């Protein structure tokens with residue numbers, strides 16, 4: 001069943017197997033079972049180190065990847081191809097004994113976890129956010145005998161997805177209870193099951209020369225530029241990587257014809273770690289105050305001090321702000337069409353927003369769902385002409401302009417949306433299962449209220465050195481009033497802010 005190219009890649013990877021492994025497969029006579037059996041047999045035929053055993057597992061069809069004589073708890077309920085192909089390859093290699101490519105501190109932390117942790121992750125094979133979660137949980141299962149993980153393809157286990165009301169992927173259950181939904185790194189997942197470092201963990205830190213707030217393209221670039229000056233540099237980031245963690249293909253990062261967001265985020269992290277930079281990931285800043293030094297208070301109460309600070313807190317999806325949006329988030333209200341689109345296969349959905357991202361989402365979804373209603377507030381769509389042409393060529397899309405979304409309606413999950421026709425002021429109701437909100441971004445700067453000057457959109461005002469109105473405080477990237485918000489522009493402004501901060505340090 002494997003295509004020639006994939007088979008060739010897999011053959012090469014399988015030469016790296018260190019020890020024998022056993023694939024235990026549980027199948028019946030449905031089509032997915034047949035495909036799964038053919039996949040595991042094909043894999044076993046490629047390496048003398050792999051054997052297949054037919055057994056009965058908790059889910060059928062599924063297969064687990066095990067050491068000889070020892071179950072690891074790594075199970076795939078579904079065919080791990082598409083975006084999960086890498087998860088399959090890594091599982092085979094890691095179970096065979098190849099060390100996972102994660103920090104030694106994370107390995108030690110996983111090994112030291114005590115107790116029973118049975119993870120189940122619901123994914124779709126077209127979800128680019130899912131493999132990180134699957135791979136992180138697999139690493140945890142491989143390293144700790146108390147931890148198991150089953151990846152479940154929602155398309156193959158629709159009854160489970162429905163009975164557990166899973167409407168966003170990846171969704172992770174732990175010991176039968178909902179744990180988290182959406183992309184999460186190994187570090188983030190570990191933080192959910194272990195004690196987070198409290199304020200005392202940060203107490204003994206000496207003041208920094210440059211403290212960067214935000215770990216996206218702008219923050220990473222700023223930290224690298226600062227550290228290369230040989231000065232004491234730290235980064236506080238709520239989630240290292242930033243928006244690119246939610247981006248599939250990137251084709252305008254100059255020098256790379258094509259890359260993917262998570263891959264770029266991983267190289268940013270690797271580059272940052274090349275330098276002596278104190279990376280404080282999974283920490284949110286909540287207050288900034290200029291005293292002798294600039295003081296940054298974290299959500300956990302710790303106060304970090306620095307001679308200069310670079311704010312690069314980027315932006316997040318803008319909420320439509322109507323009743324039902326927050327209530328039904330991940331219960332029919334979604335923001336990532338690539339990830340969650342497949343969960344609405346054959347059903348009706350709406351996209352709120354007629355800009356480029358909204359229309360791209362509508363085109364994408366039209367190939368999967370039964371019908372898409374696009375709701376645009378303005379009298380015209382704002383998307384590029386070429387996207388509009390493509391949209392209007394699709395038979396299962398309705399575009400409603402001048403439409404003000406009033407409410408997203410549901411019981412335990414979304415079942416409709418109401419909007420006001422701004423021309424006639426009439427209210428309309430559309431029955432549907434999902435609403436994708438695509439109305440742009442909002443800067444993450446509320447926490448700077450009354451301290452740093454911002455424009456009416458909340459963007460930080462900076463001069464050409466990246467300096468804000470507060471001496472010693474600089475800003476870069478999407479959280480600033482830069483005319484365009486792009487990766488390469490954020491990286492450039494991160495560099496500018498770091499050089500500006502260095503200049504400030506040597507003059508003061």
Ligand SMILES: Cc1cc2nc3c(=O)[nH]c(=O)nc-3n(C[C@H](O)[C@H](O)[C@H](O)COP(=O)(O)OP(=O)(O)OC[C@H]3O[C@@H](n4cnc5c(N)ncnc54)[C@H](O)[C@@H]3O)c2cc1C
Pocket residue numbers: 213214215216217218219236237238239240241242243244246247248249250251252253283284285286312313314315316444447476477478479485486487488490
């Ligand atoms: C779906 C999508 C597709 C895109 N595609 C492209 C593309 O193809 N090409 C392109 O050039 N650009 C693209 N962009 C835009 C690009 O991703 C952004 O311009 C870029 O990521 C901005 O970088 P940044 O570092 O300024 O901010 P972000 O990437 O938003 O990073 C902000 C960082 O700050 C952290 N943070 C936020 N608040 C706090 C706080 N209070 N305390 C601590 N940390 C905090 C975040 O966790 C994160 O680490 C896309 C954006 C999206 C959403």
